[in-house]
Amino acid sequence: MVLNKQLTFLxxxxxxxxFKIALERAGFKSIGFCDNDEYANKLYRAYFKNDKELFYDDIRKINTSELPDFDILCAGFPCQSFSIAGKRRGFEDTRGTMFFEVARILKDKRPKYFILENVKGLLNHDGGKTFQTILKVLSDIGYSVQWQLLNSKFFGVPQNRERVYIVGCYGKECTGKIFPLSGSNSENYSEVRIKQIPPTIGNSQGNRVYFTDGLSTCLTSNGGGQGGKTGLYFINKPRFDKYKQSDIVETLKVAGDTPLMKVRNGTKKGFDEACIGDGINLAYPQSRTRRGRVGKGCSQTLDTNCNMGTIDDYRIRRLTPLECFRLQGFPDEMVKVARDIGLADCRLYKMAGNAITVNVAEAVARKIADCEQSAEGLEKSKTADPFNASNQAAEVENGST
Ligand SMILES: C[S@@+](CC[C@H](N)C(=O)[O-])C[C@H]1O[C@@H](n2cnc3c(N)ncnc32)[C@H](O)[C@@H]1O
Structure with a gap:
């Protein structure tokens, strides 16, 4: 989409x-970025080659009187203090107060739009008071605020990841409706499943093969292989090093053409069955009480340690960094660049777990671009026909006719 004026973002x-990938795909242009993580910044620079953009290594150091104007502020502000997985200290935690730094910049610069992203836990933190405060602060600055909980699995990646997106538009002239993104548009956002690809000739089962279309975990083993011949494989322990001590996986059997693994959990039955293409939660492998370890055709939410696994070559293995980046909608090239600059796997897992899902942010950004285009169209028709209906309605409202 081409707008008359290219909108800029921070x-x-x-x-x-x-956000940068998502907003650039929607046609917007960055003026700068800000993060205090040395390794994330290193990858950002190496991948985007963006020497000309402004950079701040701490949001608290941004002096708004020196900051150029821009049209869209985007921020996935730190979420640990609101996350159900954390201690949930909210605004009492300095990481929670980062929201007020965002509000400070919005108040001083008043960009036309903002897009904020955070964990689902923000909605019910402190009985909903935290979210209410956030909405009030944003509205008091002068923004019309809309929000929606969006799940990555409906946006082209097989990851069950729910995040709240808050979009604001400054001033009365902003009428654009960004949400709901599903509902009326739901046919565009169907659920994606982790895909299995047939074994490739000359490829051993142990090799990892990835789809070039990029989004899914792709496994080479299938029921027509060894499992298909013998009908039953018994493995007491998964072969992946970290989980050697665990008894999370008990048996591998073959149901029809599908190899199944029993994954121990805390249900009455005592296990879930996982097959190729399912995501398996590897956290707390010794636990006998954890439930819902298996995601059918879908990874559960990636975290910063990557505790997600999948079945490959008749064993459970942890997802690779490349797979984690794909589950977040990032291009494969980014992992290649990360390798070239020597970033270790643990850093890549953390980055992927912290990131927004690009596809979801892109859908939101494209809705903003649509609103802008409609606004431009309206403006044009007003100029072309000064007596058009909407002008007359405004005059009646103002009591000027
Ligand atoms: C939830 S992550 C956002 C990730 C990002 N949206 C992406 O797609 O990769 C929050 C980020 O805030 C950064 N951060 C935390 N405190 C900060 C501060 N005071 N100034 C700047 N960045 C900060 C962290 O390093 C982390 O990368």
């Missing part, structure tokens, strides 16, 4: 640039 808490 990428706060930029991480590895999920």
């Amino acid at each position: 990428d706060l808490f930029s991480g590895i640039g999920g």
Whole structure:
């Protein structure tokens, strides 16, 4: 989409640039970025080659009187203090107060739009008071605020990841409706499943093969292989090093053409069955009480340690960094660049777990672009026909006719 004026954006808490990729795809242009993570910044620079953009290594150091104007502020502000997985200290935690730094910049610069992203836990933190405060602060600055909980699995990646997106538009002239993104548009956002690809000739089962279309975990083993011949494989322990001590996986059997693994959990039955293409939660492998370890055709939410696994070559293995980046909608090239600059796997897992899902942010950004285009069209028709209906309605409202 081409707008008459290209809108610009500021990428706060930029991480590895999920918002940057999304907003650039929607036709917007970055003026700068801000993050205090040395490794994320290193990858951001190496991948985007963006020497000309402004950079801040701490949001608290941004002096708004020196900051150029921009049209869209985007920020996935730190979420640990609101996350159900954390201690949930909210605004009492300095990481929670980062929201007020965002509000400070919005108040001083008043960009036309903002897009904020955070964990689902923000909605019910402190009985909903935290979210209410956030909405009130934003509305008091002068923004019309809309929000929606969006799940990555409906936006082209097989990851069950729910995040709240808050979009604001400054001033009365902003009428654009960004949400709901599903509902009326739901046919565009169907659920994606982790895909299995047939074994490739000359490829051993142990090799990892990835789809070039990029989004899914792709496994080479299938029921027509060894499992298909013998009908039953018994493995007491998964072969992946970290989980050697665990008894999370008990048996591998073959149901029809599908190899199944029993994954121990805390249900009455005592296990879930996982097959190729399912995501398996590897956290707390010794636990006998954890439930819901298996995601059918879908990874559960990636975290910063990557505790997600999948079945490959008749064993459970942890997802690779490349797979984690794909589950977040990032291009494969980014992992290649990360390798070239020597970033270790643990850093890549953390970056992927912290990131926004690019596809979701892109859908939101494209809705903003649509609103802008409609506004431009309206403006044009007003200029072309000064007596058009909407002008007359405004005059009646103002009591000027
Ligand atoms: C939830 S992550 C955002 C990730 C990003 N949206 C992406 O796609 O990769 C939050 C980020 O805030 C950064 N951060 C935390 N405190 C900060 C501060 N005071 N100034 C700038 N960045 C900060 C962290 O390093 C982290 O990368």
